[in-house]
Amino acid sequence: MTTSHDLGERTVLVVIDVQNGFAPGGNLAVPDGDAVVPVINRLAPRFTNVVLTQDWHPPGHASFASSHPGHKPFETIELSYGTQVLWPDHCIQDTNDAQLHPDLRIPGAQLVIRKGFHPGIDSYSAFVEADRRTSTGLAAYLKARGIESVYLCGLATDFCVAWSALDSVAAGFRTTVIEDACRAIDLGGSLAEAWQRMTAQGVARISSADLG
Numbered sequence: 001m002t003t004s005h006d007l008g009e010r011t012v013l014v015v016i017d018v019q020n021g022f023a024p025g026g027n028l029a030v031p032d033g034d035a036v037v038p039v040i041n042r043l044a045p046r047f048t049n050v051v052l053t054q055d056w057h058p059p060g061h062a063s064f065a066s067s068h069p070g071h072k073p074f075e076t077i078e079l080s081y082g083t084q085v086l087w088p089d090h091c092i093q094d095t096n097d098a099q100l101h102p103d104l105r106i107p108g109a110q111l112v113i114r115k116g117f118h119p120g121i122d123s124y125s126a127f128v129e130a131d132r133r134t135s136t137g138l139a140a141y142l143k144a145r146g147i148e149s150v151y152l153c154g155l156a157t158d159f160c161v162a163w164s165a166l167d168s169v170a171a172g173f174r175t176t177v178i179e180d181a182c183r184a185i186d187l188g189g190s191l192a193e194a195w196q197r198m199t200a201q202g203v204a205r206i207s208s209a210d211l212g
């Protein structure tokens with residue numbers, strides 16, 4: 001890609017859910033999830049603005065299979081707001097599983113946005129929760145700071161990164177996903193589907209090498 005990338009004041013890097021729970025040994029381990037850490041550690045200092053997200057569920061959260069007797073992780077069910085994939089218990093507030101990965105080094109990160117804390121609503125997106133109404137406040141925060149362009153990386157490409165990217169476009173930000181700084185869960189073709197949807201909505205797909 002020959003486009004030039006301005007990583008300055010009007011741009012933010014949003015680092016999605018780089019937490020123990022999504023790394024090897026975590027409760028919802030993403031294959032090779034910890035491989036994003038060194039890539040993101042190199043990228044982050046190049047951006048003027050960096051924001052992190054943290055999946056932050058209360059015990060008994062509606063997205064947990066354990067909250068729905070007779071259901072198992074990775075099945076889907078219908079909740080009031082639509083279809084929900086059921087997950088193993090993960091990223092429970094204030095547990096080790098919910099902590100940011102210990103090797104993540106982003107001292108300059110300006111905001112940690114926690115999501116998924118409403119007991120009955122999941123939130124893959126950093127912007128709008130799964131009921132598609134409840135805002136996390138992130139778009140308003142970024143707009144208040146004059147941000148126009150959002151770069152995304154982290155875990156997992158096909159869930160929290162993709163949903164965040166789609167909502168970023170919908171909120172009016174120029175939106176780019178840094179593919180090699182992400183890893184996917186890939187449930188039943190979800191990764192290919194996520195890229196199709198992102199590309200169709202105008203999300204740019206780059207590699208960290210494209211940033212020069």
Ligand code: VGL
Nearest residue numbers: 017055087155156159160
């Ligand atoms: C995520 C499933 C459940 C993610 C979070 O970070 O992609 N996926 N909670």
Ligand code: ZN
Nearest residue numbers: 055063091116
């Ligand atoms: Zn979650």
